Amino acid sequence: MSVNVSDATRDDAATRVVLTGFGVFSSIGVGADEFAEGLRAGRSGAKPITLFDTEGFAHANGCEITGAEPERWIHNLPTETLGRATQFSVAAARMAVEAAGADLDDLRARRGMISIGTTDGESYELDHLVGTEVASGPQAMDPTVARRVYPNRLSVAAAQELGLSNVEAVTIATACSAGNYAIGQGFDAIRSGEVDYALCGGADAMCRKTFTGFYRLGTIAPDVCRPFDVDRKGILTGEGAGVLMLESLASARARGARIYAEVLGYGMNCDAYHQVAPNQDSVARCMEIALENAGVKASEVDLISAHGTGTKANDVTESRAIHDVYGDTVPRTVSLKSMLGHTMGAASALAAIACALSIHHGFIPPTINHRETDPECEIDCVPNQSVEADLRIVQNNGLAFGGNNAIVILGKYQEGVR
Amino acid sequence: MTLSASAPATTTRPVITAWSAVSPYGIGKDSFAAGVLAGQDTSAPLDSGQWAAPDSHACLIPGFELREVLGKKGTRSMDRVTGLAVTAVRDLLRDSGDRRTASDEETALVLGTTTGSAQSMMDFTRASLEGDKPFYVDPSLMPNAVMNCAAGQCAIWHNLKGPNTTIAGGRVAGLSALSYAAGLLASGRARTVLSGAAEEFSNARAWLDHHRRGEDGADALLGEGCAMFMLESADPADAADRALAEVLAVQSRVYFDDDPGEALAACVDGVLRRGGVDRDDVWAVSTSAPAGNAGTREREVLTARFGAQVLDRAPSMSAVGDTAAASAAFQIGSLLAAAEQSAVPAGAVALVSSVDDNGVVACAALRLSAR
Numbered sequence: 060m061s062v063n064v065s066d067a068t069r070d071d072a073a074t075r076v077v078l079t080g081f082g083v084f085s086s087i088g089v090g091a092d093e094f095a096e097g098l099r100a101g102r103s104g105a106k107p108i109t110l111f112d113t114e115g116f117a118h119a120n121g122c123e124i125t126g127a128e129p130e131r132w133i134h135n136l137p138t139e140t141l142g143r144a145t146q147f148s149v150a151a152a153r154m155a156v157e158a159a160g161a162d163l164d165d166l167r168a169r170r171g172m173i174s175i176g177t178t179d180g181e182s183y184e185l186d187h188l189v190g191t192e193v194a195s196g197p198q199a200m201d202p203t204v205a206r207r208v209y210p211n212r213l214s215v216a217a218a219q220e221l222g223l224s225n226v227e228a229v230t231i232a233t234a235c236s237a238g239n240y241a242i243g244q245g246f247d248a249i250r251s252g253e254v255d256y257a258l259c260g261g262a263d264a265m266c267r268k269t270f271t272g273f274y275r276l277g278t279i280a281p282d283v284c285r286p287f288d289v290d291r292k293g294i295l296t297g298e299g300a301g302v303l304m305l306e307s308l309a310s311a312r313a314r315g316a317r318i319y320a321e322v323l324g325y326g327m328n329c330d331a332y333h334q335v336a337p338n339q340d341s342v343a344r345c346m347e348i349a350l351e352n353a354g355v356k357a358s359e360v361d362l363i364s365a366h367g368t369g370t371k372a373n374d375v376t377e378s379r380a381i382h383d384v385y386g387d388t389v390p391r392t393v394s395l396k397s398m399l400g401h402t403m404g405a406a407s408a409l410a411a412i413a414c415a416l417s418i419h420h421g422f423i424p425p426t427i428n429h430r431e432t433d434p435e436c437e438i439d440c441v442p443n444q445s446v447e448a449d450l451r452i453v454q455n456n457g458l459a460f461g462g463n464n465a466i467v468i469l470g471k472y473q474e475g476v477r
Numbered sequence: 478m479t480l481s482a483s484a485p486a487t488t489t490r491p492v493i494t495a496w497s498a499v500s501p502y503g504i505g506k507d508s509f510a511a512g513v514l515a516g517q518d519t520s521a522p523l524d525s526g527q528w529a530a531p532d533s534h535a536c537l538i539p540g541f542e543l544r545e546v547l548g549k550k551g552t553r554s555m556d557r558v559t560g561l562a563v564t565a566v567r568d569l570l571r572d573s574g575d576r577r578t579a580s581d582e583e584t585a586l587v588l589g590t591t592t593g594s595a596q597s598m599m600d601f602t603r604a605s606l607e608g609d610k611p612f613y614v615d616p617s618l619m620p621n622a623v624m625n626c627a628a629g630q631c632a633i634w635h636n637l638k639g640p641n642t643t644i645a646g647g648r649v650a651g652l653s654a655l656s657y658a659a660g661l662l663a664s665g666r667a668r669t670v671l672s673g674a675a676e677e678f679s680n681a682r683a684w685l686d687h688h689r690r691g692e693d694g695a696d697a698l699l700g701e702g703c704a705m706f707m708l709e710s711a712d713p714a715d716a717a718d719r720a721l722a723e724v725l726a727v728q729s730r731v732y733f734d735d736d737p738g739e740a741l742a743a744c745v746d747g748v749l750r751r752g753g754v755d756r757d758d759v760w761a762v763s764t765s766a767p768a769g770n771a772g773t774r775e776r777e778v779l780t781a782r783f784g785a786q787v788l789d790r791a792p793s794m795s796a797v798g799d800t801a802a803a804s805a806a807f808q809i810g811s812l813l814a815a816a817e818q819s820a821v822p823a824g825a826v827a828l829v830s831s832v833d834d835n836g837v838v839a840c841a842a843l844r845l846s847a848r
Contacts, residue, residue, distance in 0.1 A: 115611040178623060180592050180645060182602075188685070189602040197531070197684040205688035210592050210624070210645040215836045218731035224740055228731050228837055229653055232590065232624035232645040240642060244657065247664045268598060271605040272619035275612045327666065328582065329641035331632040334620040341638070344582075460620055461629020463641050 072309035074250045077472055079316040080159025080304040081412045082151030082260070084129060086122035086297055087398050091158055094409075095416045097398065098424035099445045104399055105283045105295055111186065111267040116274060118281040121265055122297030122400025136220050142181035142207035143264035145216050147300035147405075152217035152258050159304040160316060161256070163221060169255040171226040173214045174244045175302070176237025176261035177404035178459075180210030180230070183264040213262055217302075227254065235366075235401070236457030237261050238301065238408025239465035243325040245305045255310060260302035261408035269403065270296045276335075278370045284401075286367040286394030286426050287374050287440045289433040294368045297400025301408035303415070308472075320415035323452070323468045324353030330462025337373060337458050342380035345464035349454065350384075353468035360390050360468075361450045362423055364410045366458040367394025367440075368401055377456065378436040390454075392438040397427040407457030411467055414453040418471050423448045491662050491670075492711045492720035493843075494576070497568035498810050499561050500702040501536040501797045504546065505568060509704075509807075510814035513792045520698055520798065530683035536700035536798030537678055554617040555630065557701075558594045558677035562627040563634050565703040569671055570635060573707050576719060577669060585639035585667035586631055587658045589650025589674030591802040593624030593643075596679035627675060639667045648765055649729055649831040649839035650674040651704070651805030656727040656839075658708045673705035676803040686799075690768065697768045700798025704806035721813050722843040725752030725826070729839035738774040741830065741838040745782060748828070752842035759783055760825035760845075761815065763791035763808040768799070771834045779830055791815065791827065805831040805839070816845035823847035 083090055086104025087097035096102075104122035113119035129150035130138045141149060152173065156163065184207045188200050214228040227248070231240045238261030245257030273279050278293035285291040311318055326349030330338040350357060366377055374394075381389055395410050396402075402409055413424055422445050429442035455467045498505065501519035502512030512519070519536040528535075543552050543560040547567075552560070566586070570577070577584070592598070601622040604614040620626050625643040632641050640661055646653035651674040658672035676682075678701040690697055709716045711723065726748045732740035749756060762783050766772045779788055792811040794800075800807055812827045829841045 113611075177645070180624060182598055182622075185595065185598050186602045189599045189606060192599075192684075193603060193606050197529075197680075200684060200688045202688040202691055205685050208592065208595075208685060209647055209835050211647040211649075211833065211835050211837065213645075215731055215833075219733050219836055222733070224731050224733070225743070226731055227653075227656065227729050229657070230645040232593065232643040233628075233641070234623050234625045244660070247660050247666075251660070251663055253660070266602075267605060268602045268622055271612055271614055272601065272616070272622065275614050275616045276619065327640040327642075329586070329629070329632045329638050331581070331636050331638045331641075334626070334629055334633070459625065460623050461625040461641065462632060463625055463629065463643075 072312060073307050075308040076246050076249050076305055076322040077308050077311050077318045078303050078320050078415050079306060079311050079318055080155045082154030082302040083412060084124055084127055084147045084151055085299040085399055085409055086124050089127050090154060091416060095420060098413055099422055101425045101427045101443060101445060102398060103427060104297060110265050120282060121295050123265055124298055133220060136216060139203060141216055142184040144177060144181055144262050145212045148175050148213040148262035149217045149220045151260065151300035151302040153221060155258055155302040155304045156221060166256060167223060171223060172245055172248050172254045172257040173218050173226050174229045174231060174241035174257060174259045175214040176231045176241040176408060177210055177213055177263055178234045178237060179263050179266055179269055179403055181208045182266040182268050184208045186267045233463040234459035234461060235403050236407050236459040236463050236465040237404040238406060239457035239467045242303060242411055242467050243327060243465060246322045246325060249305055249307050257305040258302055259305055260300060261405040262300035263298055263403035263405050265296050265298040280369060283428040284369040284397050285428045286369040286397050287432055287436045287438060288429050289431045291369045291374060293370050295400040297402040299402045299405045299409060301405055301412045303412060318472045319419045320469045321472045323355060323470045325349050325467040326352050327465045332462055335460055337376045338462060339376050339380045341462060342377060342458060342464055343383040345466050346384045349466035349468050355452055355468055357385050360452050360454050362390055362453045363392040364414050364455045365392050365394045366456045367396050369396060375435045378438050389438055391423060391441050393424055393426045393441050395424060407455060411455050414455050414469050418450045418453060418469060421447060421449055489711045491659050491708045491724045492716055493706045493722045494709050494716060494719040495569055495573035495707040496810060496813055497565045497572055498704045499538060499565045501538055501700050503539055504564065509810060513811045514814055516793060516796055518796045528680060530680045531687040532683050532699060534698055535678055536698060538702060556594045556597045556621045558675050559627040559630045561677060561703040562588055562631050562675045565673065565705040566631045566635050566671055569705040569707055579668035581636050581638045583639055583668040584637050585661050585670040586628055586637050587642045587654040587670060587672045588628040589644050589646050589654040589802050590624060591647050591676060592645060593626060594621060594677060595685055596681040597621035599681045647835055648767060648801060648804050648833035649837050650802040651809065652727055652829060652831050652839035652841050653729065655724065655841060659724055659727060662710050670708040671705055672708050673703060674802045674806040675703035676801040677701050698798040700800040702800055702803045704803060704810045720846050722845050725754060725842040725844055727841040729837055731837055736774060737771055737832045737838050738778045741775060741778050741832065744838050744840045748840045748842045754826050754842055758826050759787060759828055760822060761790035761827045762788050763812055763829050764788060765804055765831040766795060767832055767834055771832045775830060775832045805829060812843060821845060
């Protein structure tokens, strides 16, 4: 076994990375408290889509965010300069800082990172521009909207809103696992000493482009998303943002911050196989990489938050990959997408927050809309009702188009022990 | 043991050991190097039969017909930016020859972009809006409408199973990718990283850029291309021997109120400090020279720090147009090209400066190897 430099220093408070605050926009709740209540209650975000015209589609439910008012958390930037996804991202970043009880002047004096994952960037805004183009030609595009479409705004605008200049602002566009990528980037940057804190997560706005694509592929569920169910019919597209405050244990201790959970490690790999179909061996391999990086044995994992899209292909491939790694002792495996829909680039970030809240509050969120588990999936998906549980280690899966897998391992923070 | 997650973490600085470019000078780093060192203009009138863009001229890659460059197999649904990246990675692996020591699983890819292919994204929505039914879209084109398409296809074409990351970084994307790549090596998540950035010319991009810049940069000239670099840890002696350049430091910062000056100055200072470089040891500074005030301020700040002569030693990139996400990667390539010339002192340090008018600046310090 080769030695990782960080293993030797793992007990050092400077290289343990903890989560101290969350910003959440989701279809089942805004803010960590409301989100945790929604998860525990098994709330559903599914409803008819109103964000774009769905005429001509036989069915068009989604997990849209209504009445969330992200502008309440945006004080310094003119909101008309921000696309819908960027508004979620910026507002969630401020919410995370406030929830962590971090002082902005203190953050300004340190080197930081803002890493935001996304699938679609500002495709919602691009859709609008295409609408204009189709109606009136490309000359008629609104310059204000044209300036919103650049996805680097998701991270850069968050830094600008918070007045943070000494930051690495990065938008990671690795589709539906991008939130986990962002958390991983922040984790490495803190451990190496490159930065003192990192605001990491993901954001996406629902858009016609992606809804249409999944609909055409026959993977939009007609009513609700039923992961691991024998009658599952696919995803519901969703939207939102999740931003996590990552900092070293030393930093969190120094300011007396509440610690929700510890980031133990993560893994990334690429299937190099197919643009949209997941690959069982490669997904299993990514779990092994993540567990090894976290220094965790499979038998120590108490819960898996699956990618769990609710499509035929994903759920069977993912659960088989889980069996490959976990053998006959598979931990309970839930899909938050049953409640949140597929929030794309926000999905693994929101799921990571859900995992941390589950660890902190001692419960397992359910897989809702569940009737009968697919015998091909063979997992306990904690159907419909949350359960109380003492969780020590949780694995958060993120899979994506392009074979971009990223898996984060979180643990309960225990002083002196890991 | 070959687990990429447990490869030894390294503390030495990474080195660039090979590179490739697909540029308005043609396919291949040699044509890029020759063209950029000669300052040869690549601007040409846009063929109105082929393009419906608001611009009269652009700097396009001559003869970049996807199916001719990559063959007919697997390219039917491929979009232009994906083709650029797949081609540049192919050439990079060729350039590195049999010297690549890392396994497929230990080889990562990091690709910078603005927003993937705006054309593919907007075409997909347009098909939905214009079709007889809103779902009469071509499902084989859906992956193109997601920003990680190019990186994922590079992995499929070239069997790259390590971390595969797309960074939507705008003009600084090439440096964001380089910084991310260095992080992958330092944390032991990869042994070799293919890092670079790609940008396509398209009607969609041209119209977005036209509306975005308004009157201020009305005369902008768009370019396109992709440059890729092979990054390895300098730990094995043979990697150090192969090094074309050592990456001393890369950093970025965010600026407010439309003035990148202060952030760029702080960023440059940070890179010099982290790189252990004295200001007087900087031999050349490559600027990104965006249109309008951002470019003016970039030049002012860097001239004040290093003097016009040091800025002028780096090849000008104006002859390839505004290559957006590919710009910083091309700047790195231009310095590697310059380092092939005998006039470059041994161990010269070069800086790459990049300014994106959405509010971010970045800077990298490279020690160029003596040839």
